Amino acid sequence: MTDTGYVQALYLACGVLLLTAVVILWRRELAVIIRVFALQGAALAALAAITAAHQGSAELWAVAAGIAALRAGVLPWLLRRALVESGQAARETQPLVNVAASLLAAAALTMLAYAVSQPLVALAPSPATQAVPVGVAVVLIGLFVLVTRRRALSQLVGFLLMDNGITTVAFLTTEGVGLIVEVGVWLDVLLVVLVLQILTTRMRAAFGGTDLDDLRGLRDT
Amino acid sequence: MNLAATGLVVAAALGGLSAVVALVVPTRPRPVLVGLGTAASGAAAVTAGVAATGGQSFAVSLPELLPLFGVSLELDALGGLFVAVTGGVAVVAGIFGMSYSRHGIGGRSVQSVFPLFVVVMLLVPVAASVGTFLVCWELMALTSLLLVAAEHRQRPEVASAVRWYAVMTHLGLVSVLFGLLVFAARAGGDSFDALRRADLSPGVAGVVFVLTLLGFASKAGILPLHAWLPRAHPEAPSHVSALMSAAMVNLGVYGIARVGGDLLGGGPAWWWLLVLGLGAVSAVYGILQAAMSADLKRLLGYSTTENMGLVLVGLGAAGLFASSGQRVLAGLALAAALLHVINHASFKSLLFLAAGSVLHGTGTRDLDALGGLRRGMPVTTAAFGVGALAASALPPGTAFVSEWLLLQALVHGVAVPGLATAIVMPVAVAVVALTAGLAVATFVKAFGVGFLAKPRSAGAQQATESPATMLVGMAFAGAACVVLALEPAMVLPALARVGGVVFGSLESAVGGEVTLRLEGVAGVLSPLLLALALLAAVVVTVAAVRAPGVRAARREARLWDCGGGPMSARMEYTATSFAEPLQRVFDDVVQPELDVDVDHHEESAYLVRAVEYRRRVADRVERRLYEPVLAVAWRWGEAGRGLANGSVHRYLGYGFYTLCGLLIVLVVLR
Amino acid sequence: MTELLITAPIALPVVAAAVYAAVGWRRTTAWVSAGSAALVLAAAITLALDTMRGGPGEAVGGLLRVDALSAFMLIVIGAVGLLAAVATPDYLRGEMLTGAASMRTATRHSVLVQLFLAAMALAVLAANLGVLWVAIEATTVVTAFLVGQRRTRAAVEAAWKYVVICSAGIALALLGVILLNYAAAHTAGHPGLDLALLALSAADLDPDVTRMATALLLVGFGTKAGLVPLHAWLPDAHGQAPAPVSALMSGVLLSVAFYAILRVKLIADAALGTGFARALLVAMALASLLLAASLLLAQRDYKRMLAYSSIEHMGLVALGAAIGSRLALAAVLLHVLGHGLAKAVLFLGAGRMLQVTGTSSIAGVRGLAAHQPVLSGCVGFGVLALIGLPPFSLFASELGIARAGFASSLGWATAAAFLLVLIIAAALVGHTSRMLLGGPAVDGPGAATSPRPLPVSMGAALIGGLLGAAVLGVTAGPLAELLSHATSILTGSTP
Amino acid sequence: MQALLVVAVAPLLVGLMRQIRARLEGRAGAGVAQPWRDLRKLLRKERIAPRGTSEVFRAAPLVLVATTLVVAVVAPFVTTASAIDPVADLFAVVALLALGTVALALAGLDTGTAFGGMGASREMTIIALVEPTMLVAIVALSVRAGSTNLATIVSSTLHDPARLVSPASLLAAAALVVVIVAETGRLPVDNPSTHLELSMVHEAMVLEYAGPDLALIELASAMRLTVFLGLLANLFLPWGIATTATPLALLLGVLALLVKIALLGAVLAAGEVFLAKLRLFRVPELLAGSFVLALLAVAASFFLA
Structure with a gap:
């Protein structure tokens, strides 16, 4: 792969990542959100694959394959299953902040990410590190989704969004943090999602829904 | 090992042993063993303390104890005085407790904590490093809290007293801790030796002094941090009250003397004016509240505030004199203060033990329900009488001597130049005088209403004398009162040595063997001669009256009842009514709350069926100072609960906004 | 041999978990968990002796490393784990009596608790920051179901909040790990994420990147340590988890997360100077203390009260770490151990109170001392230990932190912190005395139950924990040397 | 010797004052020696023990007389050389006199009657204000003398008569006059000849006494009045007091004392004719006023030192 091709492919993948994050913020239907999330997973896998191709590293190819399986396959599948279980009533997210404001916030967060990432770029300027702000922005948008979305499932998506962003940063800066740690991280993420999914089921049994605003029993006021 | 060391080690060992014994022996012999052990420990401590004030010293360092800090102990004359006083109180309280503990407080925990309380009180004046001092101080708080x-x-008020005490003692600790730690940080060492050598800027020294003063004053029951005292002292078991009121509060004085005098080396006049001012306010306020109080133990508790106030007046005057180079007068004022500490310990332990005996015999400590105890409890009545005489600063009582010395010191305060002195000294004189006058009224009330006249309740009617050990305990305390009243000169050399520790070498200010002879200023008083003269005068009078052949036998006669038939106990003056005129006089200061409900007959508004009169003398300082603070805390708590409103979004939002803010700061600061 | 010993604290609980998974929880296996915890403690002590004599040791290809600090943390894990494990059988039996748990629940509980212990042991033994992160995140996963064990609405809610908040927070820490890795990749030494190597070559790290990484790591690990801003899971989770799990979470998990902060701070200080991490930690410490004070003043639930008190103590520990002198750090470590013991006792006691009275509301419990003297005594002394009264070791450690604080440039922060601690102490004493003191309640939920005596092993755990804290406060004995070694690691000096 | 003098003179002083009042009110009067005759009569009567009273009740008159006697012995009335110098301290003297009052108040409470309690309560209220005033006034006097020893104060005043017209001295004198009036139970604080329940103070306490006991109390009251007037006289007008122990000086001292006391008593008695008794709750105002005077005296002595 040529250098320009590599750079273009890299930036394309990063663009898709950021775009999908914004779309997740934009759309209300959970089914669409999950599909977009799968697309983001694929973009992330592509990013890994591009890096692998550029470096010619077998280990990175394996990592890319793992990412594709986990983030474009297993996790969206788990989410979809949870969505099916939850029935018709819970198909839409109900943001605490309306969509227009959310998008504005996303724009501001992206700016912030860009500003914050300057030293990261400055440490080792390269095409890959130039794209680091995208990863940071995805992390911040993910956190924003966690804070403002009221469905259990959309919080799950928000968490995964953060995780995708972090993985992006990892790839863009240092091509990963070593296989053992990488696998450990994946395992943890997977387990967290599983746990949250089981808890969603229990929540539905206990509360009759997955609206997080119902979770107000434990408080001091 | 000299006598001081041996005594102290034996005292600590005996105390610890008693605590262990309390845990293992069965209920029946427990109070006796613990009481004996505590008394023996106290006796050993007295020996050690007396030896230390006699010039012996003792130092030991135990770095293995108290992680991060280590423990170091040193017994000098100043510490020895307080060790001796504490030990003395422990002796009488221990003996008294042998039978007093039988009703309701003979449990393992209480009985094992009691000797420990004594031991840690003995260790406080011996501590020779910041860490050791604070740990002993806080152990003292803990053990007394448990007691x-x-x-x-038995009583719901106890829980409230515990809360007040725990919070305020902690507040005091934090204050002392701040002061000492700032001191230690500037001095670069934890040991008192390092602190003594430290060279502090006046500002820092002032901060250290004020912070520690606040904490120590709180322990001594000085305004404005006194509120725990009239709650905790009455609610504790009486022999514990005696220990707290006669021994523990002294350690507040010890702290001020040690830190302000010994460690900080005197300091400017304003420190001591502050001490004097706090003392003066406390003295008047304490005795006023005592005069209004109808609860015997609460009255005694407030009287402790008063007496500690007087001690601080003396201590403040001593510091003032020392700061202006008047070493003789400083010695005189300090001797007065320390003598008052000793005297107060003797009569306050006696009074609290007598109050305990009353509580034991009648089941109440409400003066309005007592009366006529002299028939059922003659020894207790006599004991309380001796104590009341001692406390009311009348000759031939104990407090008279120390207050006389104090007034002597203040009279000569004119020698100190400066406007502040010219204003403060007369006020201090007035305060001491006013306190003396009110103390007389207070203790006449306590003794006259509580023990003389007719019983006002069934409990007082059926009162019987307490068991022998309680009486022996009171007898010891009473003997101490009498000896101190007649022969105060015997403790003077010790006081002079203590003065040397506090304000550097002071010239001996008071001398004499039978007669107290002030050195450097004119003034003599002989309590013993005074008492003898009084006795002689009584004998002469008796002889003179008997001489003309008057019949010695007395005929019993009815009381004057205005012809209305026998008088009942309900017609008697109660403690409340006794204090009513005084309360009117000081209406503006104490601000009592009156509540009069008049219940009329149906037929006419002029015929009264029943009148209900309630009077409550609330602590005004409390009202003004504590209630707003409590209200703020309450509002804070209510508002604070909003922080945890259960919304997971808000919780995550805390993190989100913090993160964004943090990132922005990072961007800006780069 | 050493290699085996280093893996033992992780392997033993895993084996115990396997035993429970295979055999199930029953009379014969009830004490397996206690045995495993005791062995962990024994291993920890042996390791501590080894490290003091022979310096750090490594295992599993350098992924695990034990030094004095790890050994000390292992001792904390072992000690508190032992307390919790000893009390667990009685607790589970009590739950079964009331129908709140079944044999299956008990089995699951035991398996998860053992895995929890293993994860914590892994966290403190990890030689690599990435592994440390994985282990700490693993504790979240493992304990999620323990928090939600009762499956009531409240339990599910608490578990959800716990997992979501902690995962989000710890994700930030992951970002921090990755940034640190990035910075490390651009140094001469290429230390990767190895903690010791990072600390050695920290001076070469790019300051800007490291600064950002440190901020993220502190906030992220601070989440698990119960520090503001992402603290809010703590009262819910600690309030809802079964008592032994609350004891473990409050007594050890928070400290293990704080251990991560200490390791990060060591690197950050070397790279950035002490100012940055200190400023952040002081801010977090004061905010945590302020929050704890605000919520304790009018608290209505005693388990939440204990949870907020944990936030307070982590705030104090953070303050100590911010001060950063030898004395402060030694005090921090001592505080971690003392707090672990005292808080474990209190949570176990609170669990028993809940079983006896049937309510966790402070207003619902009155005059407990009258019919549950031993339990009340333990809870009362526990609270006294918590507010820093001697002879408990928290007195010495708080005094140490204060002493060091006034000697440092953080005098004002220390003063503010201790004023807040005073307010918190007042609130704790107020609430506790209302529950314990007074005559026997005549009616209300607190009085309805018949006086059930405290089970022996539960009592042993409570009294043992208190005695441990008290002995530690009187003399640290051989621990003093270990503390000194561990402090040297934290200050980057030689002992 | 001094004591005998005081004992002998005291009833005569009371008789004198009564006589002056009687004359001023237009009555003939019972004669100066009437109090002595009363005492003789009372002493011969039977001793009475009211039901329910205790040793305190019986001992109170003795204590009252004894304290006054001690003061009479030690205070410098005739000569500046005191019999027992270590007791001749102003504070001690004041406290001794207060002790007597306390004994009486306790006796009043001991009877258990409403009157006894009332009298004791009022007396204690008054003494709670009187004692401080006295102490403060004493301090004002002793600041300049540098001692609270009575003899020292008196002789220093003799040496430096100009001091008497200093503000401190005048203020202290005024304060002392007021409190002595209060302490001895004269108008306008208390009416020694009333037996009206609502206004009694002193008389209410001693209501149950009869016979020899009453005689002792009456004697003690008279002695206290004499002692106070004597003190007042010698503190502010010390001339004539014997500074040496020669018989002539002593005789002169006795004469001077008698004249001074008689004069003061006459002034007091004359004043009483023109005064009505204050309401009880107005009394504290009067005493507070005198307390402030005394305080000002001390302040003046400090400022002008």
Whole structure:
């Protein structure tokens, strides 16, 4: 792969990542959100694959394959299953902040990410590190989704969004943090999602829904 | 090992042993063994303390104890005085407790904490490093707290007293801790030796002094941090009250003397004016509240505030004199203050033990329900009488001597130049005088209403004398009162040595063997001669009256009842009515709350069926100072609960906004 | 041999978990968990002796490393784990009596608790920051179901909040790990994420990147340590988890997360100077203390009260770490151990109170001392230990932190912190005395139950924990040397 | 010797004052020696023990007389050389006199009657204000003398008569006059000849006494009045007091004392004719006023030192 091709492919993948994050913020239907999330997973896998191709590293190819399986396959599948279980009533997210404001916030967060990432770029300027702000922005948008979305499932998506962003940063800066740690991280993420999914089921049994605003029993006021 | 060291080690060992014994022996012999052990420990401590004030010293360092800090102990004359006083109180309280503990407080925990309380009180004046001092100080708070809580099942007020005490003692600790730690940080060492050598800027020294003063004053029951005292002292079991009121509060004085005098080396005049001012306010306020109080133990508790106030007046005057180079007068004022500490310990332990005996015999400590105890409890009555005489600063009582010395010191305060002195000294004189006058009224009330006249309740009617050990305990305390009243000169050399520790070498200010002879200023007083003269005068009078052949036998006669038939106990003056005129006089200061409900007959508004009169003398300082603070805390708590409103979004939002803010700061600061 | 010993604290609980998974929880296996915890403690002590004599040791290809600090943390894990494990059988039996748990629940509980212990042991033994992160995140996963064990609405809610908040927070820490890795990749030494190597070559790290990484790591690990801003899971989770799990979470998990902060701070200080991490930690410490004070003043639930008190103590520990002198750090470590013991006792006691009275509301419990003297005594002394009264070791450690604080440039922060601690102490004493003191309640939920005596092993755990804290406060004995070694690691000096 | 003098003179002083009042009110009067005759009569009567009273009740008159006697012995009335110098301290003297009052108040409480309690309560209220005033006034006097020893104060005043017209001295004198009036139970604080329940103070306490006991109390009251007037006289007008122990000086001292006391008593008695008794709750205002005077005296002595 040529250098320009590599750079273009890299930036394309990063663009898709950021775009999908914004779309997740934009759309209300959970089914669409999950599909977009799968697309983001694929973009992330592509990013890994591009890096692998550029470096010619077998280990990175394996990592890319793992990412594709986990983030474009297993996790969206788990989410979809949870969505099916939850029935018709819970198909839409109900943001605490309306969509227009959310998008504005996303724009501001992206700016912030860009500003914050300057030293990261400055440490080792390269095409890959130039794209680091995208990863940071995805992390911040993910956190924003966690804070403002009221469905259990959309919080799950928000968490995964953060995780995708972090993985992006990892790839863009240092091509990963070593296989053992990488696998450990994946395992943890997977387990967290599983746990949250089981808890969603229990929540539905206990509360009759997955609206997080119902979770107000434990408080001091 | 000299006598001081041996005594102290034996005292600590005996105390610890008693605590262990309390845990293992069965209920029946427990109070006796613990009481004996505590008394023996106290006796050993007295020996050690007396030896230390006699010039012996003792130092030991135990770095293995108290992680991060280590423990170091040193017994000098100043510490020795307080060790001796504490030990003395422990002796009488221990003996008294042998039978007093039988009703309700003979449990394992209380009985094992009691000797420990004594031991840690003995260790406080011996501590020779910041860490050691604070740990002993806080252990003292802990053990006394547990003892105050001893009777929590019997009375709901105990729990409230525990809360007040715990919070305020902690407040005091934090204040002392701040002061000492700032001191230690500037001095670069924890040991008192390092602190003594430290060279502090006046500002820092002032901060250290004020912070520690606040904490120590709180322990001594000085305004404005006194509120725990009239709650905790009455609610504790009486022999514990005696220990707290006669021994523990002294350690507040010790702290001020040690830190302000010994460690900080005197300091400017304003420190001591502050001490004097706090003392003066406390003295008047304490005795006023005592005069209004109808609860015997609460009255005694407030009287402690008064007496500690007087001690601080003396201590403040001593510091003032020392700061202006008047070493003789400083010695005189300090001797007065320390003598008052000793005297107060003797009569306050006696009074609290007598109050305990009353509580034991009648089941109440409400003066309005007592009366006529002299028939059922003659020894207790006599004991309380001796104590009341001692406390009311009348000759031939103990407090008279120390207050006389104090006034002597103040009279000569004119020698100190400066406007502040010219204003403060007359006020201090007035305060001491006013306190003396009110103390007389207070103790006449306590003794006259509580013990003389007719019983006002069934409990007082059926009162019987307490068991022998309680009487022996009171007898010891009473003997101490009498000896101190007649022969105060015997403790003077010790006081002079203590003065040397506090303000550097002071010239001996008071001398004499039978007669107290002030050195450097004119003034003599002989309590013993005074008492003898009084006795002689009584004998002469008796002889003179008997001489003309008057019949010695007395005929019993009816009381004057205005012809209305026998008088009942309900017609008597109660403690409340006794204090009513005084309360009117000081209406503006004490601000009592009156509540009069008049219940009329149906037929006419002029015929009264029943009048209900309630009077409550609330602590005004409390009202003004504590209630707003409590209200703020309450509002804070209510508002604070909003922080945890259960919304997971808000919780995550805390993190989100913090993160964004943090990132922005990072961007800006780069 | 050493290699085996280093893996033992992780392997033993895993084996115990396997035993429970295979055999199930029953009379014969009830004490397996206690045995495993005791062995962990024994291993920890042996390791501590080894490290003091022979310096750090490594295992599993350098992924695990034990030094004095790890050994000390292992001792904390072992000690508190032992307390919790000893009390667990009685607790589970009590739950079964009330129908709140079944044999299956008990089995699951035991398996998860053992895995929890293993994860914590892994966290403190990890030689690599990435592994440390994985282990700490693993504790979240493992304990999620323990928090939600009762499956009531409240339990599910608490578990959800716990997992979501902690995962989000710890994700930030992951970002921090990755940034640190990035910075490390651009140094001469290429230390990767190895903690010791990072600390050695920290001076070469790019300051800007490291600064950002440190901020993220502190906030992220601070989440698990119960520090503001992402603290809010703590009262819910600690309030809802079964008592032994609350004891473990409050007594050890928070400290293990704080251990991560200490390791990060060591690197950050070397790279950035002490100012940055200190400023952040002081801010977090004061905010945590302020929050704890605000919520304790009018608290209505005693388990939440204990949870907020944990936030307070982590705030104090953070303050100590911010001060950063030898004395402060030694005090921090001592505080971690003392707090672990005292808080474990209190949570176990609170669990028993809940079983006896049937309510966790402070207003619902009155005059407990009258019919549960031993339990009340333990809870009362526990609270006294918590507010820093001697002879408990928290007195010495708080005094140490204060002493060091006034000697440092953080005098004002220390003063503010201790004023807040005073307010918190007042609130704790107020609430506790209302529950314990007074005559026997005549009616209300607190009085309805018949006086059930405290089970022996539960009592042993409570009294043992208190005695441990008290002995530690009187003399640290051989621990003093270990503390000194561990402090040297934290200050980057030689002992 | 001094004591005998005081004992002998005291009833005569009371008789004198009564006589002056009687004359001023237009009555003939019972004669100066009437109090002595009363005492003789009372002493011969039977001793009475009211039901329910205790040793305190019986001992109170003795204590009252004894304290006054001690003061009479030690205070410098005739000569500046005191019999027992270590007791001749102003504070001690004041406290001794207060002790007597306390004994009486306790006796009043001991009877258990409403009157006894009332009298004791009022007396204690008054003494709670009187004692401080006295102490403060004493301090004002002793600041300049540098001692609270009575003899020292008196002789220093003799040496430096100009001091008497200093503000401190005048203020202290005024304060002392007021409190002595209060302490001895004269108008306008208390009416020694009333037996009206609502206004009694002193008389209410001693209501149950009869016979020899009453005689002792009456004697003690008279002695206290004499002692106070004597003190007042010698503190502010010390001339004539014997500074040496020669018989002539002593005789002169006795004469001077008698004249001074008689004069003061006459002034007091004359004043009483023109005064009505204050309401009880107005009394504290009067005493507070005198307390402030005394305080000002001390302040003046400090400022002008």
